[in-house]
Amino acid sequence: MATSNLAYFNHAGASLISTAVLDTVVAHLQLESRIGGYAAAMQQQPALDQVYARAAQLLNCDTDEVALTDSHSRGWRDVLSCLQFSPGDRILVARSEWGGNYAALAHMAQRSGASLEVIPCTATGEVCLDALAHMLDHHVRLVSLTWLPANGGLIQPAAKVGALTRAAGIPFFLDAAQAVGQLPVDVRALECDVLTTPGRKWLRGPRGTGLLYVRRAFLSALTPPVVDHFTAPFGQGRYTLRPDARRFETSEAGIAARLGLGQALKEALTQGIENIQHSIFAKSQTIRQALAHIPNVQLRDIGLAQSGLVSFTFDHCTAKTAQTRLNAQGIEVALNGLAFTPLDLQARGLTDILRASAHTTTTDTDIDRLIHAVSQIAANA
Known part of the structure; x- marks a missing residue:
């Protein structure tokens, strides 16, 4: 505003x-002050369900492939923590990779003995697709790409990278923090396995919100190292992981911020x-x-x-x-x-x-x- x-x-x-996003957040906090956080959340459950539906519409995926997070970094890091690397494994990134992603990957590589390698770029800064194609072998365990880097105005050829990684059967993580809300996003066309974004940037949502997309076929290979009773509900004598992307959520969340994100998504889709x-x-x-x-x-x-x-x-x-x-x-x-x-x-x-x-x-x-x-x-x- x-x-x-x-x-x-x-x-x-x-x-x-926007004023409407601000009003949405404040109205829910006022509701919580009157009837309590749990009752307020139950009352707003239809509106919370709409947040997932709008996110799925924006990304062109199904609602069970979407989780709500508190940031890009949280969603990206939580999925990364499910992967196991060993000596000899290779992780590929672009020269323009977001520093937070690069730090996490460097730590993961150092701890596991995997190698972290930079994909050569063209004279204009984009990932060199020919070089990437030659690098993709059975030792490559992950390709991570920041679609719109934090500086330089660059737009990476994300869909072409996705086509190469899908053909090679290699997981592809796409940092879309600067893309979602600024560019049309179609995860099916991008062929990414994971896509993350915060709500606070081009979507004009509140801080402390984010979206995580995980391709359904890739989700079955991901077991979070830590769960709670929401992500792995108890039934028939044991805890069982949720079958959807919400296995990366927790039982506690800022409901007012999520409703604000839902309003921001509504405004972006309407515009x-x-x-x-x-x-x-x-x-x-x-x-x-x-x-x-x-x-x-x-x-x-x-x-x-x-x-x-x-x-x-x-x-x-x-x-x-x-x-x-x-x-x-x-x-x-x-x-x-x-x-x-x-x-x-x-x-x-x-x-x-x-x-x-x-x-x-x-x-x-x-x-x-x-x-x-x-x-x-x-x-x-």
Whole structure:
């Protein structure tokens, strides 16, 4: 929910929730204060069921393939923890892999003796599909890809990677944190086994929410290392894992936040993802074209196709200083350091970048303010 004096360009980090999402969250908290959390949740069960239905509609999957999480990282990590690696096993990632994923995989490889390898990329930054095809052998146990990396504007050829991994029978994890809500997403066409996203980014949902998709045929191979009475209900004298993706949930959850996510999903579906994509891409291109003409400012976007994430640096001003100066003028942008995309930034000789991400709520006036402020900083640096 935008404020009149804030030009907000960090929707790729945590977008501004709508008034309806805010009202939904607050209304449920008020209900909990009157009748208690359990009774309130029971009363809202039809609305909670709709969250799964809307998520399935958005991703083009079945509701039993969807779990609700508290973040992308939680869903991604919980499924990863089901996999077992041994010495000689290989894990493949792109150069632009999200730093959180890469850290988890590096830890897993170090602990198990598996090798973590980087897929070569093309001159424009995308995964080299020919190189990937040659790397896929019976030792490869996982391919992990960040579809829209945290910086650089890159859009990876996720569906083509999925076609290669499916043909080779290798699990494919797709980090869609920057894609869901910005691009049309069809998990069937993507041929991924796992897809994760938080609710707080392009979906404009509350923090502490997320979606996890697990392909039904892949789910049977996944046994969470820890369960509770919700994920493995007790019956006939024993605990049995749930047959659906909700085996990755727990018995406790923030119901108000989940209902807020459901409202955000409803709004995205009503507006139409294609319409949202068109608006975001048009605004990001306007920003790119303007930044490209400002002396002492360098665009850091790569890729044949580019998303709504616009990355740039200043020649004579650090990213942190520039961010501080922009914030002082009521302009919010993100600062991404090595932790976000360590392999990509190091390969390109960068330590950090500024990132501007507009959404459908971003106005022409907001964009004008951003460009004017960047021009002033560049001229006075």
